[in-house]
Amino acid sequence: VASPKPRPAASSSPAGEDRAIGRLTQIMGRAAGPRPAGDLWIGDDAAVVDAAGQRLVLATDAAVAGVHADLAVVGLDDLGWKGLTAAVSDLGAMGAVPRWALVTFGLPPRTDLDRLAGGVAEASVAWACPVVGGDLTTADQVVVSVSVVGLLDGPRPAVTRAGAVGGDTLVVTGPLGASAAGLRWLRAGVSDGPLVSAHRRPPARLAAGQVARAADATAMIDVSDGFSLDLHRLADASGVGFVLDDLPVAEGATTDDALGGGEDYELIIATGDPDALAAALAAAGLPAPFVLGRCVDDPAVRRLGRDDLPRLGWEHPIG
């Protein structure tokens, strides 16, 4: 988000955006009629549907100038990168393999389309997810809306947000807060370094998500709106609480950056067998996960150390 100001909300109840998503789920669900068994629709990182025996994983995400990118300090190519990367990250958080992307560009007059599309194209190469179609429209601000279609290797189900149980270990794939710290550096006039890179060109942890699915992760979500908010969402969906012992803060970032900055796109993973998960990640040549703590049965318990963990993060002021 362009202005990562952690906004604490009541610790146990979702705020505007999550309420609006709940409302949309009702409206669309009522219209759609019964959902086929095995399908997963609105409410997780991505949807899972069955196309005559082939499971598809579908997600969409938008990057809007002034909301998701401050074009005073980052380029249109960075905005394009972020649009596609945020969408494939949603597939990664289900353990799926992104395959195809559709991109809609909303363009004010005289937008540098080559630069914007170039950033999308770079991300499509990085994540092996070609752009196979799209749409162009005029708009008052630059909008990049990306939809992605992915597949699931083998017969295992996708990893949702909803499968964690009390006793599961919670890990995260990497340190947090680098993107928010990088934005601060950019605004201070610093134009390179690892924090700036983390803000301009965040990664998607696709390989880690696929390994976690193969290693029987019970629940997973990517850190897009803020670690704390996204962890609360996983706990809400699973009906569990959590007790965190520690938090991996990126070098140069603050604890607030790590808790509420968002757009790190690291994966929060719940697992009943953390040793097996660590071994599988190591076998794939991926970094060791950071152990955060554990899930507990009581959904009202949401702690970091001795303190309650507020829902810090970005929620669009909707509804």
Place this chain on the structure above:
Amino acid sequence: VASPKPRPAASSSPAGEDRAIGRLTQIMGRAAGPRPAGDLWIGDDAAVVDAAGQRLVLATDAAVAGVHADLAVVGLDDLGWKGLTAAVSDLGAMGAVPRWALVTFGLPPRTDLDRLAGGVAEASVAWACPVVGGDLTTADQVVVSVSVVGLLDGPRPAVTRAGAVGGDTLVVTGPLGASAAGLRWLRAGVSDGPLVSAHRRPPARLAAGQVARAADATAMIDVSDGFSLDLHRLADASGVGFVLDDLPVAEGATTDDALGGGEDYELIIATGDPDALAAALAAAGLPAPFVLGRCVDDPAVRRLGRDDLPRLGWEHPIG
């Protein structure tokens, strides 16, 4: 489009938007590497990809307040309807069956999300294409970006814009210009009637597209940006010219409405066997198609009666 002013461009060369799409095709194509045989990527109404033996047809379309809908005279529900309908119409124009939709809403503060989403939901019922996922973001103007995934019944290929040959008959599934005329009525204070309905709730000719594919149509496109412009696009893609004898103008619409108004979502179909197509449509209980004329070998010939047919229609002023 909110202001359907037919804008003539040079009769034989694409203007801003089509040039920008050509540029995007280059940028994305270079990034994507080789396309699998049988796949169809950017450049047609929709993309066709192979998901482990299951062909998927993918399209995306956006409806933007002030560009695609004049909210002074139509409702947010109408904008939502149009967003989903335009996207499924792109699948219909390939002969595909829409199955799932993803919707991104860009929302200024205090937007009536229930009404906007309600229009999307109504269209999802009408076209049997449930919304299975989405995204919400703040934005300066209302944006509804819809991506749809469809399937192809049976082994036939999708019907592209590119298969017409000289001698093929050109037909259209219904009269043209009703949407543009309806907008004029709405602006004059008339709030109902068939023209107004055609503007607020345009149909998607899904059944006709599927029948045309089964009846060996050689090329097809839906009338979104303007009959004339869209017909030129079909002729460009096929490398043919055309001679039209007549044009079906909707009752109450003008010839300019019919030629350049756009958003009628009728299908222009090329066929080597117009009798078989008419019979197949009749057997499916669909209206008889209107015979426009025929394709000719010389791609420079683009005539309506004795006159050259200009590229009338809406092109976003891009690039």
